[in-house]
Amino acid sequence: MNIDRTLLEIIVCPDCHGRLDPVAEELVCTGCGLAYPVRDDIPVLLVDEARRSR
Template structure:
């Protein structure tokens, strides 16, 4: 286990859970529609925009230019 994994409490490959209250207020910056958490890929999915926003070190990166096209 490296220092980063030790500091945030997660081992590589472990699935994170997004706080439901946070997920309720986060929206796609492009479409302003709700997001779905994909725990396997650790991404927030905007079905309306066809984009997947990464979650890095437990923090959602809500920048369109950082999103992956689905």
């Protein structure tokens, strides 16, 4: 996954507005635990596309 660090600092979880941490090929919310896929280095921040990581 090749997402710019500056972008990671400003995007948040669309569900709870928590911080997103890169884990494997996903961005995982530290607040609610939703894991958002990253496709072709583009974060897909749609709640319907996310899965529960916990």
